[in-house]
Amino acid sequence: MPHSVTPDLQPTGTTGDETMEEAVDVQNTEASVPTKEDEEMGNIDGEETKLVKTDDSDEMDEPTPAQENIKPDPSPAKVKQEINLENIFDDMSSDEEFPSSAAPDTKVSPSPQDAPSPINIGPSARASDPEVMRSFYQRLFPWRPLFQWLNHSPMPSNDFAHREFAFTLSNDAYLRYQSFPNSELLRRDVLRLMPSRFEIGPVYSTNPRDRKTLRGSTAFKPIAKELCFDIDLTDYDDVRTCCDKANICIRCWQFITMAIKVVDVALRDDFGFKHIMWVYSGRRGAHAWVCDKKARTMDDSKRRAIAGYLEVIKGGAQSGKKVNVKRPLHPHLARSLETLKSHFQADILEDQDPWATQEKADRLLQLLPDRTLNESLRKKWDSAPGRSSASKWADIDALAKSGASKSLDTKALLEAKQDIVLEYTYPRLDIEVSKKLNHLLKSPFVVHPGTGRVCVPIDTRKLEAFDPLAVPTVTELLGEIDKWTGPEEVGGRNVQDWEKTSLKPYIDYFRTFVAGIIRDEKESEKEVKVKREREEGVAAPEAMEF
Template sequence: MPHAISPEPTTEPSDAVLPDAPASDAPSDPADMSGDDTAAPVLGAAESDKENRLEDMFDTDSDDDEFSSSAAKAEPSTTKPAQSGKFSDPGIMKAFYQRLFPYRQLFQWLNHSPVPTIDFKHREFAFTLSNDAYIRYESFASADLLRKQCIELLPSRFEIGPVYSTNPRERKTLRKKSAFRPLAKELVFDIDMTDYDEIRTCCTGAQICPKCWSFITMAVKVVDVALRDDFGFKHILWVYSGRRGAHAWVCDRRAREMDDQKRRSVAGYLELLKGGDGRGKKVNIKRPLHPHLQRSLKILRAHFQTDILAEQNPWEEDEKAAHLLDLLPDKALTAALRKKWDSAPHRASTSKWADIDALAATGVADKLDATQLKEAKQDILLEYTYPRLDAEVSKKLNHLLKSPFCVHPGTGRVCVPIDVAKVEDFDPFEVPTVTQLLDQIDEWDKEHVKAEEGEAENDEAGGAGKEQEKEKKLQDWEKTNLRPYVEYFRSFVNELLKDEKTAKREREEGGDPMEF
């Protein structure tokens, strides 16, 4: 089914009106990648023509009908090309960026105010183009200008970086390079399923299934409660990566203003597993257990029984079972277990886990007391369930991370927020793809066209009251399965803005002694 890709921006009565930036706010040189070794390949020569056209996109006389209702069509819409099987097809991406991406909510999230501030205007954006070229140090004075850039470039994704001391586009005009420095950015965390390859048995690499997605569920639950209970953070946005993982954005002002040392400390607090991909012991913790680990064990114990032992069955094969034996501290016990398992090939992991206690109870492990065995089993449970974070993502203020609501080019799924209160119910396979969303808009429009024609006839007879009702049109994302995710995001942003306003008032009235 063809998808309309004419400009279909929308208005939102509940959101503030965002003024456009001056037309002279032209993009900076996208080829400049200096000063950050986290960047992807620089914009290539093949994109030089597109780069030259960037200056034109800020023409204030543009006929692009910014943020008007999608229901009112002055001209027939054009349609995208036939489905090519590639989700980053230019026609598909143009329709997505014109009709579905929630720019206003994203603006308010990063701006921390309904009216533009340097929190947004000095924020770095980086764009990955369809040919894998990479444009850095882009910045925008408004949501409208960000929208125009996305429609012009049709990036396969874009990333969000820190707020800088000056507009990133103007960094080359500074006399001293040290004057251009990152000031603030959300504290972020990245959980990627590939880090679980050595312990998951169902999939590898980029593949995921409902069985191994439980690793992400476990990680979200453990990290979220630690950030809230142990650090006092409140505004934590979890976002599905679009394929095999999840990102956390800690948006509290105190988190945003952390320097690299504090970020490393928080990341180190949550980091537990050490030792790479070898067969050695990866959990070596002191006793008595830290309260964070005690709480984590309580969260993870039920998951270990169901998601690990029953679903993953990690020790069914002899090689994997040998690793389990390496984690037990008593040689006599491991010898007895090996003998038992050799006599019963492919014994289920649930049974092998029970065998440890059963054989220990016979006295075969005369040098291993009950406390030592309990601690060894706790360490094993944590190795197979505790979050495996990409800690480097969290440690640097200037690290870039993919924006929420981007489209994953491989799966076509939108990077939607995850309601942490319902994380157990989140199913990555139910997340809509961009083509499904565009089909849903077409279907909705087709179903309502006759109703709108009938309303038009009634308007002629009903006068001004009917005309006022006609103005209340749905935005395109409200016609699709993206709606609950955007509404959740909007609710999250509203709570953040409410606290930002309160904190600002307290600072103006004399400061908050608890701020640091």
Template sequence: MLYYRHFFPFKPFFQWLNYDTVPKPSKSFLNREICWTLMDDTFIRFQSYRTLEEFKNDMIRLNPAKFDLGAIYNIRPKDRHMVRPAAFIPVAKEMVFDIDMTDYDEIRTCCKGADVCNKCWEFMTVAMKIIDVAMRDDFGFKHILWVYSGRRGIHCWVADERARKLNNDQRKAIVSYLEVIKGGMQQGRKVKLPNTLHPSLSRSFETIQEHFRNLVFESQEILSEPENWEKILTLIPDEGVQARIRQSWEDSPNRAPSQKWAELLDTIGNEIGQRQALENFPRDIMFQYTYPRLDDKVSTNINHLLKSPFCVHPKTGRVCVPIPIEDCEDFDPSSPPTVPQLVQELNRYDATHATSGDDSNKLQDWQKTSLRKHVEYFERFLKGLSREMRENKLKGR
């Protein structure tokens, strides 16, 4: 309760969900589904609120373990029982992406499951870079909010009006456009791209080349241990080439990863003339080991729930804070504040300024803590949205 009473940024959060230039609640806020997950795992869906104060009071009263945002419906979700089920229709929601580190478990070696560290977090950095530029350059979206999930991944909220109004088929088309890695855990080679890459994939490949060597050679040590390099060798579509490289690496296991990779490139390059299946194999493996892995169901279904920014992750206790895209390479997943940390910071600030006579009593509590920089970034994101909404209103007039 301390967090939602003292630290949650209610006013900017309302401004976001309201999608209007006036403080009066709009249909975007009134008809938005809020889903509460309580401390005892009780799941309360299809909640909606008439005012910010009502939303705030319910949040403090319920003290949720977390809460998710759903779609904006044609009527208030709380009133859905007043109409036929078929008449309760989702009409808008941000285009969202969910990237979870567990989807990289077959290739990362430093951590597994819910554990993350700065080494494997580079996968998230690559994903942010590739998806962000695709949304901006290929689809023309401007208002993109990246958020740390609180534990092992990232969420992306594309808030442009055009993005919010996409139907499920249009969302599927965007995911299909982005999707490169296909197949479950049992499938070995998951990437088979054409000889000539689409311009968007050529651009993505530049980002992949920036990070591949550090990820594969250094942080994940894929070519340092037999059990790891074997995963790459078994993907080579020629058993003879596989065997030659395997034998060479086993004979000199301590060679630098860069030397092993160079040998793989040379060996395959010499065989391409006789074995067409080897063409583009190294490039496709680079994609398989670094390209974003999307949870497509989250993106393609407009009424899918997604954990809200600024809620607290129930397992780690960390706040789900926004990540500026320009700072993505420096983000540390262990850095977002926890509730006990925020309480300590608030108490320290109040004790320090108790007798100073400054304007500290006019500040909101989150402004006195390390949460401040995250909320202020969120407010800058909202300014861009508000500016565009005002311009659209003027054009409409």
């Protein structure tokens, strides 16, 4: 059943009954099918993005014209000598929340990309304009918190240095296996290449840039990555009536709200995860990043087990019954039903009115178990063509109680109604995103080129208040910097550009989230150290006396 898990992943407190294809780096090529995420990042009409792909063979292929113009980044080993710890963390803000270590006064040599980009953005400017993106990456993108989030510490480590980044360039080239020892070099490469977006992959056993120098395929393998989930509103097109395809509104966004509620509580209560960040995809969906260390280090079998535990809706838009769960209901499903009941009444029956037409009403009748009851319902609805979905839903119980069907199995009817609620409200996950350790996912805070909106984190404490259409666009943010009339300095500290914009609450939330991860990682390291010292103390032989 969907809710069985492997023994070592049995949820606490309950009882339970590929990936993004190998694509290019600067040196190789391979055909690959764009994922749903690639389509989402295409133009606003949903056109598929054309990607230049490469395979990962040991032989170097002939570079494409687009690739010939891309110069490999300087070797991290050569640049590292010029970087000191203070500069590594001296991103674009003074961040008392994440203190850096003192270091010599050596400075990073300036580069053309560091020259300030003009802020004056005209009303016709678009998110895809190079100068708009350059200004955003220079002035607003939270490079330092991003580094500390992926590094799990203020001090540089392989958690970041061996992490794969993938860039989608303006000419549709797709560069995989990029890696950087610190956020400053990542920032410089982004400003040099100006990708329309970049994605985050796993931490590898060695530096991804060095993979071709290794002997044997087992020497280069993914060893850690956040457990991720992807929810996209296009998967709800058969049940949402207000919009379809790439279009969204606040009414159909409630499907995402429901999904976040259900998945978030399951991850926390059933699996004990703590550090979960939800991120708006920039147009029509949301991504979850589970950042606990025990989640990051799970292998593919454990990831598949958790994905299977959460998967309930199966089958495409043209399939029949999409929910087939065992009784008695698994505790996770029973809890989810309680959460979703009020949403079903308000957001589905009233706002979506899913059975307003005869065709849609016939779909509802197909999900009910009693043929005689169905005939009575069809007659009633045919006599009242304008009857609302809420009224039709109430008619089911009313006619059942009236004795319209003498052979009615009331238990089967109740279970069918529960399955209908789940089919119309339960999260529809792009499950492939969660199954594989080496799947790449769009970075938080990048800009969606179709909408211009920033992929901001969603504060689940204010989940009901989140409005995707109110998320700032990159051009709005740059205009807010121009219009800033507040002080330029507070308490002896310069006010940073992001603090002058409506991006501030999202970055503040992200910084707090990152601080929680770092704090717990430090506590965990202390506990491991104390335990090791105790074991060594017990095992150490008594000192010899002379």
